[in-house]
Amino acid sequence: MTASDLLNRLFMAVLTxxxxxxxxxxxLRIVPGDPIAMMISPSATPADIxxxxxxxxxxxxxxxxxxIWFMDVLKGNFGTSISQRRDVMELxxxxxxxxxxxxxxxxxxxxxxGGVIATLGTLARRTALDPALDFINGLFLAVPDFVWALAxxxxxxxxxxxxxxxxxxxxxxxxxxxxxxxxxxxxVTLKFAAFGDLIAHMIMPMLALGLPLAAIVVRTxxxxxxxxxxxxxxxxxxxxxxxxxxxxxQEALRNAVGPTLTLTGVQFTFMIGGTVIVERIFSYxxxxxxxxxxxxxxxxxxxxxxxxxxxxxxxxxxxxxxLIAGWLNPRGAAHG
Amino acid sequence: MxxxxxxxxxxxxxxAGGFLLLLLLIAIFAPYIAPKDPLxxxxxxxxxxxxxxxxxxxxxxxxxxxxxxxxxxRVLYGxxxxxxxxxxxxxxxxxIGTLMGLAAGWYGGWADRIISxxxxxxxxxxxxxxxxxxxxxxxxGLHSVIAAIVIIDWTRxxxxxxxxxxxxxxxxxxxxxxxxxxSRSHILWREILPNVxxxxxxxxxxxxxxxxxxxAILSFVGLSLSSDIPTWGGMIAQGRQMIHQxxxxxxxxxxxxxxxxxxxxxxxxxxxxxxxxxxxx
Numbered sequence: 001m002t003a004s005d006l007l008n009r010l011f012m013a014v015l016t017x018x019x020x021x022x023x024x025x026x027x028l029r030i031v032p033g034d035p036i037a038m039m040i041s042p043s044a045t046p047a048d049i050x051x052x053x054x055x056x057x058x059x060x061x062x063x064x065x066x067x068i069w070f071m072d073v074l075k076g077n078f079g080t081s082i083s084q085r086r087d088v089m090e091l092x093x094x095x096x097x098x099x100x101x102x103x104x105x106x107x108x109x110x111x112x113x114g115g116v117i118a119t120l121g122t123l124a125r126r127t128a129l130d131p132a133l134d135f136i137n138g139l140f141l142a143v144p145d146f147v148w149a150l151a152x153x154x155x156x157x158x159x160x161x162x163x164x165x166x167x168x169x170x171x172x173x174x175x176x177x178x179x180x181x182x183x184x185x186x187x188v189t190l191k192f193a194a195f196g197d198l199i200a201h202m203i204m205p206m207l208a209l210g211l212p213l214a215a216i217v218v219r220t221x222x223x224x225x226x227x228x229x230x231x232x233x234x235x236x237x238x239x240x241x242x243x244x245x246x247x248x249x250q251e252a253l254r255n256a257v258g259p260t261l262t263l264t265g266v267q268f269t270f271m272i273g274g275t276v277i278v279e280r281i282f283s284y285x286x287x288x289x290x291x292x293x294x295x296x297x298x299x300x301x302x303x304x305x306x307x308x309x310x311x312x313x314x315x316x317x318x319x320x321x322x323l324i325a326g327w328l329n330p331r332g333a334a335h336g
Numbered sequence: 337m338x339x340x341x342x343x344x345x346x347x348x349x350x351x352a353g354g355f356l357l358l359l360l361l362i363a364i365f366a367p368y369i370a371p372k373d374p375l376x377x378x379x380x381x382x383x384x385x386x387x388x389x390x391x392x393x394x395x396x397x398x399x400x401x402x403x404x405x406x407x408x409x410r411v412l413y414g415x416x417x418x419x420x421x422x423x424x425x426x427x428x429x430x431x432i433g434t435l436m437g438l439a440a441g442w443y444g445g446w447a448d449r450i451i452s453x454x455x456x457x458x459x460x461x462x463x464x465x466x467x468x469x470x471x472x473x474x475x476x477g478l479h480s481v482i483a484a485i486v487i488i489d490w491t492r493x494x495x496x497x498x499x500x501x502x503x504x505x506x507x508x509x510x511x512x513x514x515x516x517x518x519s520r521s522h523i524l525w526r527e528i529l530p531n532v533x534x535x536x537x538x539x540x541x542x543x544x545x546x547x548x549x550x551x552a553i554l555s556f557v558g559l560s561l562s563s564d565i566p567t568w569g570g571m572i573a574q575g576r577q578m579i580h581q582x583x584x585x586x587x588x589x590x591x592x593x594x595x596x597x598x599x600x601x602x603x604x605x606x607x608x609x610x611x612x613x614x615x616x617x
Contacts, residue, residue, distance in 0.1 A: 158579050276468075291468075
């Protein structure tokens with residue numbers, strides 16, 4: 001990818017984000033239900049209501065509202081949450097780390113689990129294990145994160161209650177943190193009790209998000225490995241007497257990893273989208289869970305802030321995926 | 337008949353298709369099959385366990401919820417909403433997405449640039465959040481749920497149809513048709529669309545599974561339909577809240593949801609394989 005390609009890509013990203021902003025803004029202006037009506041006390045006079053509307057800029061025309069709002073967004077000012085009466089950026093800043101930790105944990109799990117299973121499947125080629133693995137993986141591919149989350153609630157939360165069903169950390173442990181990246185901070189400061197508790201809370205939502213990803217990694221990587229295993233250089237290495245495991249890990253994997261990496265990146269954005277409902281199911285205090293509350297409370301500034309944050313993350317991940325794909329395979333990366 | 341035979345040789349198509357046919361019959365004849373009225377409450381009979389457990393109430397095979405409503409009847413009736421949403425939402429998404437995809441893939445130029453940019457913008461929204469947002473904007477109810485799914489998922493069809501149309505446009509038969517002097521639109525509708533159709537049919541089945549899930553998610557969040565109307569997602573949400581009092585309100589609609597989604601998925605993949613023996617993708 002050349003510098004002009006990259007600039008072009010960045011320009012497109014900004015355009016996309018602007019499109020997202022316009023759509024969110026327009027959508028929210030037609031939400032039925034008056035957010036002001038939700039925050040006033042029953043004794044408020046019409047003059048109080050009008051003052052409040054003016055305070056939030058709701059008495060201006062739509063293009064004016066968009067202009068003011070967008071200039072503020074560019075300055076990193078998303079306004080004040082109506083339901084929580086706090087700065088939107090501050091609220092997002094508190095919740096985003098929880099979502100990022102969860103999403104990265106699920107990404108690491110999905111890639112590792114998928115990579116190990118694909119390697120084992122490749123070693124077991126032409127045995128009875130191989131079709132069985134494909135069949136089971138086919139079932140795993142069909143189950144979305146929502147269903148995984150609910151099944152895990154049932155299996156590991158109720159029938160065999162090994163993991164806590166909701167939250168991010170035991171409330172008695174959560175007061176010691178200086179940042180919102182609890183998992184990383186507890187590890188760095190060697191607070192292993194807190195770290196263990198965070199992991200226990202995270203395991204079920206992580207599995208719900210990571211298992212579908214693992215299934216996709218298995219399918220893609222296994223196909224790529226199967227292709228690589230019949231290439232001349234692999235055959236040559238085999239003739240030289242290299243063990244099957246080393247053959248897969250040293251020779252085939254290096255050449256098979258490209259397409260898997262690209263697909264994983266694309267799937268990662270889907271997975272970040274999936275955190276919304278998975279966080280909801282496990283009452284995990286992340287960005288997605290707050291987003292649904294914001295929609296239910298008709299909290300316009302908060303919804304706008306969260307959707308734009310998600311949009312920015314999606315676009316950023318896509319650019320990174322393109323860069324990595326271009327770096328891995330300079331010939332075939334030109335698209336879009 | 338020539339196209340039916342390879343389909344019947346694909347076990348996934350037969351098994352999943354058979355299950356979905358059965359589900360369709362259950363949905364149509366729910367009033368005759370369901371042992372009880374799904375809305376009938378009896379607080380004296382609340383939280384009764386399924387028939388095999390001790391303390392079960394005769395006649396309530398899968399137990400009752402906290403309001404004493406029959407779980408089996410509610411699961412059976414839930415198939416109506418699930419299948420309605422699946423079929424209507426997938427059809428509308430397919431129509432809109434296919435038209436956009438054909439336009440972008442065949443005519444290219446500005447049409448392609450605008451449609452592709454639109455798809456890019458759409459892909460930057462987390463789908464669950466967007467569907468929740470749309471239902472909040474449109475107001476809850478069956479129409480809103482279907483509209484939300486269509487507004488989000490037309491891009492799935494659009495992307496695939498666009499790519500497929502571009503691939504088909506490179507093939508010899510298209511050039512032959514151009515040489516004969518067929519018009520651009522004639523080639524699009526009579527030559528390209530029939531060749532895109534196999535992919536479309538498989539995608540349609542997959543989309544129905546996705547629509548069932550999205551409806552369940554919206555019901556779960558409490559935004560789909562009023563709690564009077566039995567939906568699997570609504571039952572799961574209700575069961576999730578009282579899961580320690582009785583697992584059955586949660587489990588049975590979850591099994592129904594799982595089986596249905598799995599069936600649509602397997603049918604879609606089976607169709608893709610059966611209709612496209614080369615498996616170009």
